Amino acid sequence: MEDERIIVRIAQSSDCIYAQQISEETERSAIARGSGISKRSIASILDKMNNGRAVVAVSPDGKWAGFSYFDVWDNGKFVSNSGLIVSPDFRQHGVAHQIKEMVFNLCREAYPKAQVFSITSGIAIMKMNTHLGFEPVTYAEIAREEAFWQGCKSCVNYNILNSKQGRNCLCTAMLYTPSEN
Numbered sequence: 001m002e003d004e005r006i007i008v009r010i011a012q013s014s015d016c017i018y019a020q021q022i023s024e025e026t027e028r029s030a031i032a033r034g035s036g037i038s039k040r041s042i043a044s045i046l047d048k049m050n051n052g053r054a055v056v057a058v059s060p061d062g063k064w065a066g067f068s069y070f071d072v073w074d075n076g077k078f079v080s081n082s083g084l085i086v087s088p089d090f091r092q093h094g095v096a097h098q099i100k101e102m103v104f105n106l107c108r109e110a111y112p113k114a115q116v117f118s119i120t121s122g123i124a125i126m127k128m129n130t131h132l133g134f135e136p137v138t139y140a141e142i143a144r145e146e147a148f149w150q151g152c153k154s155c156v157n158y159n160i161l162n163s164k165q166g167r168n169c170l171c172t173a174m175l176y177t178p179s180e181n
Contacts, residue, residue, distance in 0.1 A: 009055065019046050053071065104132050135174065
Protein backbone atom coordinates (compact mmCIF):
# COMPACT_ATOMS: atom_id res chain seq x y z
CA MET A 1 0.00 0.00 0.00
CA GLU A 2 1.32 3.37 -0.93
CA ASP A 3 0.55 6.50 1.04
CA GLU A 4 -3.17 6.34 0.29
CA ARG A 5 -5.68 8.09 2.48
CA ILE A 6 -8.14 5.52 3.80
CA ILE A 7 -11.76 6.56 4.15
CA VAL A 8 -13.32 5.28 7.38
CA ARG A 9 -17.08 5.82 7.64
CA ILE A 10 -20.41 4.38 8.66
CA ALA A 11 -21.23 1.62 6.21
CA GLN A 12 -23.71 2.42 3.47
CA SER A 13 -25.90 0.13 1.41
CA SER A 14 -23.40 0.47 -1.44
CA ASP A 15 -20.79 -1.19 0.82
CA CYS A 16 -22.70 -4.49 0.67
CA ILE A 17 -20.41 -5.40 -2.25
CA TYR A 18 -17.67 -6.01 0.35
CA ALA A 19 -19.65 -8.44 2.55
CA GLN A 20 -18.28 -11.61 0.96
CA GLN A 21 -14.68 -10.34 1.17
CA ILE A 22 -15.17 -9.44 4.83
CA SER A 23 -16.65 -12.84 5.66
CA GLU A 24 -13.89 -14.72 3.82
CA GLU A 25 -11.06 -12.66 5.31
CA THR A 26 -12.44 -13.12 8.81
CA GLU A 27 -12.42 -16.89 8.33
CA ARG A 28 -8.93 -16.86 6.73
CA SER A 29 -7.55 -14.78 9.60
CA ALA A 30 -9.00 -17.13 12.20
CA ILE A 31 -7.41 -20.13 10.49
CA ALA A 32 -4.05 -18.40 9.99
CA ARG A 33 -3.86 -17.21 13.59
CA GLY A 34 -5.39 -20.34 15.09
CA SER A 35 -7.18 -17.94 17.40
CA GLY A 36 -10.63 -17.12 18.60
CA ILE A 37 -12.21 -15.25 15.73
CA SER A 38 -15.84 -16.18 15.14
CA LYS A 39 -16.92 -16.56 11.56
CA ARG A 40 -19.22 -13.80 10.32
CA SER A 41 -21.85 -14.82 7.81
CA ILE A 42 -22.49 -12.65 4.78
CA ALA A 43 -26.10 -12.22 5.95
CA SER A 44 -24.94 -10.97 9.35
CA ILE A 45 -22.52 -8.49 7.78
CA LEU A 46 -25.23 -7.23 5.41
CA ASP A 47 -27.60 -6.80 8.35
CA LYS A 48 -25.07 -4.65 10.22
CA MET A 49 -24.34 -2.56 7.12
CA ASN A 50 -28.00 -2.02 6.28
CA ASN A 51 -28.96 -1.05 9.83
CA GLY A 52 -26.32 1.58 10.62
CA ARG A 53 -24.33 -0.64 12.98
CA ALA A 54 -21.16 -1.06 10.92
CA VAL A 55 -18.05 0.89 10.02
CA VAL A 56 -16.17 0.24 6.82
CA ALA A 57 -12.79 1.45 5.58
CA VAL A 58 -12.11 1.80 1.87
CA SER A 59 -9.30 3.16 -0.26
CA PRO A 60 -9.94 6.14 -2.55
CA ASP A 61 -10.08 3.73 -5.50
CA GLY A 62 -12.77 1.60 -3.83
CA LYS A 63 -10.80 -1.31 -2.35
CA TRP A 64 -12.11 -2.75 0.89
CA ALA A 65 -9.67 -1.99 3.72
CA GLY A 66 -11.47 -2.89 6.94
CA PHE A 67 -14.69 -3.46 8.87
CA SER A 68 -16.24 -3.62 12.33
CA TYR A 69 -19.71 -3.43 13.84
CA PHE A 70 -21.67 -3.16 17.04
CA ASP A 71 -24.67 -5.00 18.46
CA VAL A 72 -27.04 -4.22 21.34
CA TRP A 73 -27.70 -6.72 24.13
CA ASP A 74 -29.78 -7.17 27.29
CA ASN A 75 -32.36 -4.53 26.32
CA GLY A 76 -29.76 -1.83 25.71
CA LYS A 77 -27.76 -2.36 28.89
CA PHE A 78 -24.78 -3.52 26.82
CA VAL A 79 -23.34 -2.81 23.40
CA SER A 80 -20.63 -5.03 21.92
CA ASN A 81 -17.89 -3.91 19.54
CA SER A 82 -17.13 -6.88 17.31
CA GLY A 83 -15.82 -8.22 14.04
CA LEU A 84 -12.85 -5.88 13.58
CA ILE A 85 -10.98 -7.09 10.51
CA VAL A 86 -8.50 -5.36 8.21
CA SER A 87 -7.61 -6.51 4.71
CA PRO A 88 -4.01 -7.84 4.60
CA ASP A 89 -3.08 -5.14 2.06
CA PHE A 90 -3.92 -2.42 4.59
CA ARG A 91 -2.55 -3.84 7.84
CA GLN A 92 0.11 -2.02 9.83
CA HIS A 93 -1.12 1.40 8.67
CA GLY A 94 -3.41 2.40 11.55
CA VAL A 95 -6.62 1.33 9.81
CA ALA A 96 -7.72 -0.93 12.69
CA HIS A 97 -7.28 1.90 15.19
CA GLN A 98 -9.37 4.28 13.07
CA ILE A 99 -12.13 1.72 12.64
CA LYS A 100 -12.14 0.77 16.33
CA GLU A 101 -12.38 4.39 17.41
CA MET A 102 -15.21 5.14 14.98
CA VAL A 103 -17.30 2.07 15.87
CA PHE A 104 -16.79 2.84 19.58
CA ASN A 105 -17.90 6.46 19.11
CA LEU A 106 -20.83 5.40 16.94
CA CYS A 107 -22.22 3.03 19.55
CA ARG A 108 -21.57 5.54 22.37
CA GLU A 109 -23.58 8.18 20.48
CA ALA A 110 -26.43 5.76 19.79
CA TYR A 111 -26.44 4.23 23.30
CA PRO A 112 -24.77 6.72 25.67
CA LYS A 113 -25.84 4.95 28.89
CA ALA A 114 -24.90 1.44 27.77
CA GLN A 115 -21.78 -0.35 28.88
CA VAL A 116 -19.61 -1.27 25.89
CA PHE A 117 -17.80 -4.58 25.82
CA SER A 118 -15.38 -6.39 23.58
CA ILE A 119 -13.97 -9.88 23.84
CA THR A 120 -10.69 -10.66 22.14
CA SER A 121 -7.64 -12.87 22.22
CA GLY A 122 -5.53 -10.29 20.38
CA ILE A 123 -3.11 -7.99 22.18
CA ALA A 124 -3.54 -5.25 19.57
CA ILE A 125 -7.29 -5.07 20.26
CA MET A 126 -6.64 -5.14 24.01
CA LYS A 127 -4.34 -2.14 23.64
CA MET A 128 -6.89 -0.25 21.52
CA ASN A 129 -9.61 -1.04 24.05
CA THR A 130 -7.45 0.14 26.93
CA HIS A 131 -6.72 3.39 25.08
CA LEU A 132 -10.50 3.95 24.78
CA GLY A 133 -11.09 3.34 28.49
CA PHE A 134 -12.02 -0.35 28.56
CA GLU A 135 -10.90 -2.49 31.50
CA PRO A 136 -10.54 -6.29 31.72
CA VAL A 137 -13.52 -7.95 33.45
CA THR A 138 -14.93 -11.40 34.07
CA TYR A 139 -17.47 -12.83 31.65
CA ALA A 140 -20.12 -12.47 34.39
CA GLU A 141 -19.86 -8.67 33.99
CA ILE A 142 -20.82 -8.57 30.29
CA ALA A 143 -24.01 -9.41 28.39
CA ARG A 144 -25.67 -12.66 29.34
CA GLU A 145 -28.10 -12.76 26.43
CA GLU A 146 -27.89 -16.23 24.90
CA ALA A 147 -27.85 -14.89 21.33
CA PHE A 148 -24.50 -13.19 21.98
CA TRP A 149 -22.88 -16.42 23.12
CA GLN A 150 -24.35 -18.33 20.18
CA GLY A 151 -22.10 -16.19 17.99
CA CYS A 152 -19.10 -17.87 19.59
CA LYS A 153 -20.08 -21.29 18.20
CA SER A 154 -18.00 -20.82 15.03
CA CYS A 155 -14.86 -19.97 17.04
CA VAL A 156 -12.12 -22.59 17.24
CA ASN A 157 -12.19 -22.20 21.04
CA TYR A 158 -15.94 -22.72 21.51
CA ASN A 159 -15.41 -26.10 23.15
CA ILE A 160 -13.39 -24.36 25.87
CA LEU A 161 -16.12 -21.75 26.46
CA ASN A 162 -18.74 -24.49 26.52
CA SER A 163 -16.76 -26.70 28.91
CA LYS A 164 -16.47 -23.73 31.30
CA GLN A 165 -20.26 -23.12 31.18
CA GLY A 166 -19.67 -19.73 29.54
CA ARG A 167 -17.75 -18.35 32.53
CA ASN A 168 -14.44 -17.93 30.71
CA CYS A 169 -12.45 -18.83 27.64
CA LEU A 170 -9.18 -17.87 25.97
CA CYS A 171 -10.57 -14.45 25.03
CA THR A 172 -10.33 -11.53 27.43
CA ALA A 173 -13.53 -9.65 28.17
CA MET A 174 -13.09 -5.88 28.33
CA LEU A 175 -15.72 -3.37 29.44
CA TYR A 176 -16.18 0.37 29.08
CA THR A 177 -18.52 1.87 31.68
CA PRO A 178 -19.77 5.38 30.90
CA SER A 179 -19.33 7.96 33.62
CA GLU A 180 -22.41 9.16 35.50
CA ASN A 181 -21.80 12.80 34.46
